[in-house]
Amino acid sequence: MLRFIKYTFLISILTLGGCSEKPLNSPYGSNDKSSKVFYSSFQERPKHLDPARSYSSNEYAFIAQIYEPLYQYHYLKKPYELIPLTAREMPELHYFDKDFKNTKDKNKAVYTKYILKIKKGILYQNHPAFFKINEDYIYHEISEIDLENINTLKDFKDDETRELTSDDYIYQIKRLADYKNHSPISGVMQDYILGFGEYKNKLQNLQFSNSKEKINFVRSYNIKGVRKIDKYTFSIILKKQYPQFIYWLAMPFFSPMPWEADLFYSQQGLQKKNITLNWFPVGTGPFKLTENNPNLRMILEYNKNFRGEIYPSLEDKIINKKLVSFNNSKEVPFLDKAIYSLEKEQIPRWNKFLQGYYDNSGIASDNYDQAVSLNNSGDISLNKELEDKGIHLTTATSASTYYIGFNMLDTVIGGHSERSRFLRQAISIAIDYDEYISIFTNGRGIVAQSPLPPGIFGYQDGKNNFNKTIFELQSGKIIKKNIDQAKKLLTKAGYDNGIDSQTGKPLILYFEATGAGADTYAFLNWLRKQFKKINIQLVTRVTDYNRFQEKMISGTGQIFQWGWNADYPDPENFLFLLYSKNGKVKYGGENASNYESQEFDELFLKMKNMRNSSQRGKIIKNILEIIQKDSPWIWGFHPKSFSLSHKWVENVESNLMANNTLKYKRINDEIRYKSINLWNKANFTLLYILFFIISIFIFSVILMIRKKDKEKVYD
Amino acid sequence: MIKYILKRLIYAIPILIGVNLLTFTLFFVVNSPEEVARLHLGNKRVTQEQIISWNEERGYNNPLFYNTDEKGLNAFKETIFYEKSFKLFLFEFGLSDSGRDIKYDIKQRMWPSLAIALPSLLVGLFINITFALFFVYFRSTKVDYIGVIFCVALMSISSLFYIIGGQYLISKLMHLVPISGYAHGYEAIKFLVLPVIISVLYGIGSGTRWYRSLFLEEIEKDYVKTAKSKGLSESAVLFNHVFKNALIPILTGIVVILPLLFLGSLIVESFFGIPGLGSYTIDAIQSQDFAIVRAMVFLGTILYISGLILTDISYTLVDPRVRLK
Incomplete structure (x- = not known):
C-alpha cells in the first residue's frame, strides 16, 4: 500500500514535471539541462535595460553582461583599476588652451581631447535587426501580417551579426542627449562634452515624421566634441578638465548602440508586443538575453560571437597604455547560461538557496542569526549548517555612505553661525552609530569619519586618520567624545540642558522620515533616544517618499537621512555632494544639505581635476577638516555587503565597482549535482502518515453514516 | 432577457465612469504628476528638464480635470482625466508608465x-x-x-x-x-x-x-x-x-x-x-x-x-x- 502511494505520487509528479533526473522539488524544468549554468534570483524586476537609461544595480546585473563599454574594472585588483574592455588601449589625452591650441601645460588647458581606439573584429550578438538581403534590412519595416506570429525575438527566423565600429559609440552618446531616452546623465554630460547641449536642444526642437527620419538625422549630425576618426577610432572633447570622465566611459551609459537595433525596435508593432530596446538588449558582451520574462525569469546565454577574453591576474599591468596580461591559460566566460528567477519573498529565496537551487544569496536580517555568528575574537563566521554545506561567505565594504543630513538653510540647525555649528557638532557626538550598526544592520557596517568610504582615495580609517570633531585620542586609542562634551557644546550653542537661552523654551528639532514599516519606527525610537541624551526633543515626521522629496526640493525639511552609492571610485564622486553649486534647493543638485562654503568649494574645484597624489591627498584632508568642523552631516556609516555562495561556485571575488563579473564565475557541476541530490531526497514518511489519517477518517465517516442511517430507519 | 442584459450593460457605464473618476482622484490627490515622474526617473541626477519631458511624453502635462486654456468641450477634452479615461472604454489600455504594453x-x-x-x-x-x-x-x-x-x-x-x-x-x-x-x-x-x-x-x-x-x-x-x-x-x-x-x-x-x-x-x-x-x-x-x-x-x-x-x-x-x- 505504502509503495502504491509512493509510486503514484512519484509517477504523477515525474510525468508532470518532465521525467527529469532532478529531485522532485527542483524548480527548474526539463529544458535546463546544460551543466555550466549559474542559478540566481532577483527580487524586483529591472525597470530598464536600455544602457542610456539604466542606473541601478539590479539593472546593471543584466546589462553589464551584454553591453560592453570601452573600459572595465580589473576584477581582482584593489584599489580599483580601469583596464580596456573593447578599447585597444587606455585613452590618449590631448590638452588645448582656450583658443584651442595644443598645450602640454595642464594649468593652461581648457579642453581635453580623448582619443579612443576600439579593438577590431568585435561582433555583436546575432540579431534580426542586422539581417539583410541585398543590402535591404528585412526586419526594419515589418508588416502587420508578419507580426501576427511574433511574440518574442526568438520568433524571427533570420538574424545576423555585424562588426562593432566607432559609429556605434558615437550613436550612443547621441542617444544620451535625446530627451526621449530620459538618460539620467544627460545633464552631467551637457556640462562636459563639447556641443552636447547644443545637439540636445536642437533635437528637442525638431519634429520628425517617423523614426527612420529621426535616426537618419541623428546619424548624420556631428556633435562638435564627438568625432569619428576612422572605423575603429573616435574622439571626445571635454570643455572642462574632468579626469573622472574615464570612469563614465566604463559605465553602461557609454556602451555601443547599433543604429539598426534602434530603428528595429522603434516599430510600433513590436512595441505593442513589448519587444523594445528597453527589454531586449543588443550587445557585444559574453552573454545575450534569450528570455526576458521579468515576471518569472530572465535568462542570459553565451553569445557565440563573443571574441573571448583572458581571465585576469593580479600580475596584469598597463604598459604604454596597453593591458599586458600575465595569465593566458583561461578564457572567459566559463558559463553557458545564467538563469535568474524572480523571487519577491525572502523566505522562499533563502530556502531555495539552502536547497542548492540558487548558487548565491545575500543575507537578509531575518536569516542573519541562522547564517552568521560572531566568535570570541569578534570575527564573523558561518554557522555550522552552512559550513557543513560548504557555503562560502564573501564580505566587502560598499563604496557607499548613509548619513543624517542637516538642512543648512534651516534657521535653527543650518547656517554658518557658531551657535548652529556647535549644535550640529553636539548632535553628531550624541548619535552612536556603533549602536545603530549593531541594532539595525547586524553589525554589517563601519562608522563613517567623513563621506569617503573605504577604497576611495582620502578615506579616513578611524585609526590613523579620524574625525577630530567627533572622536579623540585617549591613551593611544581613538574613542568617541563623551556625552558631557556634547552637552558642553550644546551649552556653548546657547541650548544649555536643551533649553533655548533666547526664548527659554525647550529645543525641538524635526526629523523627516519615509516608510512606515516596523523597522522605520524602531529606528525613529532609537533616534529620539539619541537626541534625548543631550535633552533635545526630536519630533519625527513620517511621510511618504513623494512628500519627503517635496520637502527636500523646497528646503522645508530640517533633519533627514540619505545615502549615496558611488558611480566611480573617486573622492570627487562623494565630495561633490557638498559642493555649493550642487545645492538641492538652488540648483536641483545632489547636495541635499544645501551646504555652502567658499573655502570648501575652492579646494573641491582644485582637487576635482587632480590625479591621485600626495598633493591631492593633502587637499582632501583639508576639505575633510572643513566639513567635519562644519558638520553639515552626521557622517553615519558605510554598509558592508555579505554574500554567500555554494562550494561549487568558483572565482567569487568581491568587487563592488565591476558589474560585468558573470563572465568570471565558474561552476563545478559534478559537486552541485551530488550535493543537490543529497540535500533534496524526497521524504515520503509524512505522506504515508497523512494518507493513513485520511483513510481512517474516510472509513470512520462511512461507518458513522451507515450506522446513523440504520438508526434513522429503525427510529 | 436580452433587454434586461442591455439595460444592465447601460447601467454599467456610469458605474465605470464613477469608479474611474474615483481612482483617478485618489491617485492624483496623493501624487502630483511631477512626483510620479520623479519616482519613475529614479533618485540620482534627475533634472527638472527630465521631469517635464517625461510628463509631456505621457500626457501628464495637461490639467487634471479642466483646461482653462481651452474653450468649449476642449476644456474638458484636453485634460489628463479625459485623455487617460476615454480610451479605456475601447479597451485601449495603452503603455504603462514604464513603457510596456x-x-x-x-x-x-x-x-x-x-x-x-x-x-x-x-x-x-x-x-x-x-x-x-x-x-x-x-x-x-x-x-x-x-x-x-x-x-x-x-x-x-x-x-x-x-x-x-x-x-x-x-x-x-x-x-x-x-x-x-x-x-x-x-x-x-x-x-x-x-x-x-x-x-x-x-x-x-x-x-x-x-x-x-x-x-x-x-x-x-x-x-x-x-x-x-x-x-x-x-x-x-x-x-x-x-x-x-x-x-x-x-x-x-x-x-x-x-x-x-x-x-x-x-x-x-x-x-x-x-x-x-x-x-x-x-x-x-x-x-x-x-x-x-x-x-x-x-x-x-x-x-x-x-x-x-x-x-x-x-x-x-x-x-x-x-x-x-
Whole structure:
C-alpha cells in the first residue's frame, strides 16, 4: 500500500514535471539541462535595460553582461583599476588652451581631447535587426501580417551579426542627449562634452515624421566634441578638465548602440508586443538575453560571437597604455547560461538557496542569526549548517555612505553661525552609530569619519586618520567624545540642558522620515533616544517618499537621512555632494544639505581635476577638516555587503565597482549535482502518515453514516 | 432577457465612469504628476528638464480635470482625466508608465492566475461541500460541534501561516514539490500543487461554514419534512433533495466570482513566484504606475459587473420561477 502511494505520487509528479533526473522539488524544468549554468534570483524586476537609461544595480546585473563599454574594472585588483574592455588601449589625452591650441601645460588647458581606439573584429550578438538581403534590412519595416506570429525575438527566423565600429559609440552618446531616452546623465554630460547641449536642444526642437527620419538625422549630425576618426577610432572633447570622465566611459551609459537595433525596435508593432530596446538588449558582451520574462525569469546565454577574453591576474599591468596580461591559460566566460528567477519573498529565496537551487544569496536580517555568528575574537563566521554545506561567505565594504543630513538653510540647525555649528557638532557626538550598526544592520557596517568610504582615495580609517570633531585620542586609542562634551557644546550653542537661552523654551528639532514599516519606527525610537541624551526633543515626521522629496526640493525639511552609492571610485564622486553649486534647493543638485562654503568649494574645484597624489591627498584632508568642523552631516556609516555562495561556485571575488563579473564565475557541476541530490531526497514518511489519517477518517465517516442511517430507519 | 442584459450593460457605464473618476482622484490627490515622474526617473541626477519631458511624453502635462486654456468641450477634452479615461472604454489600455504594453501584459499574466484560481475553486468547492454535508448530516451532535470549532480554528489562522508552513513541510522537509517558481505548459503542474493545496486548506474553514449554513437553512423547510415522513433515509434526503435545492445559492455564489478568478491572489502569487495578475496591481501602486492601476481597476470593475450579470442569468437557469425583465 505504502509503495502504491509512493509510486503514484512519484509517477504523477515525474510525468508532470518532465521525467527529469532532478529531485522532485527542483524548480527548474526539463529544458535546463546544460551543466555550466549559474542559478540566481532577483527580487524586483529591472525597470530598464536600455544602457542610456539604466542606473541601478539590479539593472546593471543584466546589462553589464551584454553591453560592453570601452573600459572595465580589473576584477581582482584593489584599489580599483580601469583596464580596456573593447578599447585597444587606455585613452590618449590631448590638452588645448582656450583658443584651442595644443598645450602640454595642464594649468593652461581648457579642453581635453580623448582619443579612443576600439579593438577590431568585435561582433555583436546575432540579431534580426542586422539581417539583410541585398543590402535591404528585412526586419526594419515589418508588416502587420508578419507580426501576427511574433511574440518574442526568438520568433524571427533570420538574424545576423555585424562588426562593432566607432559609429556605434558615437550613436550612443547621441542617444544620451535625446530627451526621449530620459538618460539620467544627460545633464552631467551637457556640462562636459563639447556641443552636447547644443545637439540636445536642437533635437528637442525638431519634429520628425517617423523614426527612420529621426535616426537618419541623428546619424548624420556631428556633435562638435564627438568625432569619428576612422572605423575603429573616435574622439571626445571635454570643455572642462574632468579626469573622472574615464570612469563614465566604463559605465553602461557609454556602451555601443547599433543604429539598426534602434530603428528595429522603434516599430510600433513590436512595441505593442513589448519587444523594445528597453527589454531586449543588443550587445557585444559574453552573454545575450534569450528570455526576458521579468515576471518569472530572465535568462542570459553565451553569445557565440563573443571574441573571448583572458581571465585576469593580479600580475596584469598597463604598459604604454596597453593591458599586458600575465595569465593566458583561461578564457572567459566559463558559463553557458545564467538563469535568474524572480523571487519577491525572502523566505522562499533563502530556502531555495539552502536547497542548492540558487548558487548565491545575500543575507537578509531575518536569516542573519541562522547564517552568521560572531566568535570570541569578534570575527564573523558561518554557522555550522552552512559550513557543513560548504557555503562560502564573501564580505566587502560598499563604496557607499548613509548619513543624517542637516538642512543648512534651516534657521535653527543650518547656517554658518557658531551657535548652529556647535549644535550640529553636539548632535553628531550624541548619535552612536556603533549602536545603530549593531541594532539595525547586524553589525554589517563601519562608522563613517567623513563621506569617503573605504577604497576611495582620502578615506579616513578611524585609526590613523579620524574625525577630530567627533572622536579623540585617549591613551593611544581613538574613542568617541563623551556625552558631557556634547552637552558642553550644546551649552556653548546657547541650548544649555536643551533649553533655548533666547526664548527659554525647550529645543525641538524635526526629523523627516519615509516608510512606515516596523523597522522605520524602531529606528525613529532609537533616534529620539539619541537626541534625548543631550535633552533635545526630536519630533519625527513620517511621510511618504513623494512628500519627503517635496520637502527636500523646497528646503522645508530640517533633519533627514540619505545615502549615496558611488558611480566611480573617486573622492570627487562623494565630495561633490557638498559642493555649493550642487545645492538641492538652488540648483536641483545632489547636495541635499544645501551646504555652502567658499573655502570648501575652492579646494573641491582644485582637487576635482587632480590625479591621485600626495598633493591631492593633502587637499582632501583639508576639505575633510572643513566639513567635519562644519558638520553639515552626521557622517553615519558605510554598509558592508555579505554574500554567500555554494562550494561549487568558483572565482567569487568581491568587487563592488565591476558589474560585468558573470563572465568570471565558474561552476563545478559534478559537486552541485551530488550535493543537490543529497540535500533534496524526497521524504515520503509524512505522506504515508497523512494518507493513513485520511483513510481512517474516510472509513470512520462511512461507518458513522451507515450506522446513523440504520438508526434513522429503525427510529 | 436580452433587454434586461442591455439595460444592465447601460447601467454599467456610469458605474465605470464613477469608479474611474474615483481612482483617478485618489491617485492624483496623493501624487502630483511631477512626483510620479520623479519616482519613475529614479533618485540620482534627475533634472527638472527630465521631469517635464517625461510628463509631456505621457500626457501628464495637461490639467487634471479642466483646461482653462481651452474653450468649449476642449476644456474638458484636453485634460489628463479625459485623455487617460476615454480610451479605456475601447479597451485601449495603452503603455504603462514604464513603457510596456498593458494589454499584452494582462494577457500574459491572467493565465497563471487562472491556473491557480480555477483548480483551487473546484477542489475547494468539492471539499467544502463534502465537509458541510457531513456536518449537516450530524447536525447538533458532537461531530458537528467539533467540526464547527475546527472550521473556526482554520479561519482564525493567517494565510501566511499556511503558506510558510506548507512550504516548510512539503517543500523543505519532505522535498516533494518546489518551494516556488513557475513553468509554462504541463510542467506548471508541479509548481501549482502546493499553492492549490494551501489555497484549498485556507478556504476550508469559511467555505464549509458557509455551505453548512445554506444546507441547514434548506433542511428546515417543509419539503424535507415531507420527504422524511415518506420514509426516505437521512442521506437520501440530504443528497437528493437538500443538496439539489441548496445548489441555487451555491451556483450563483460561484458564478459571481468566476470572472474575478483571472485577477489572481496577491499573497499566494507573491510567495510562490507565480507570474499572475495578483501582484500586478500592487506592484503598480508601489511603483506609482497610474496607467496600470487605472487599467486594472477598470478591468476589475468590468469583471465584477459581468459576474453580477452572469449571476442573474444563472438564477433563471437554475430556478424557473425567476424571470429577468
